[in-house]
Amino acid sequence: MAEPVNLNRVRKQKARAEKKARADANAAKFGRSKAEKTRDTAAAARAQRHLDGHKRDE
Secondary structure (H helix, E strand, O other): OOOOOOHHHHHHHHHHHHHHHHHHHHHHHOOOOOOHHHHHHHHHHHHHHHHOOOOOOO
């Protein structure tokens, strides 16, 4: 005969697994290190300066 299953424990384990999966998805989607953010900000500023340098005076 099989062991009895505590349904509350199973429900909570399932909820934890779903929460962890959601957290992992968010970390992949939004999580970037400070160095990555700084690099992207610097690249955007460099691109803006490049474009500003090529503007025509009218």
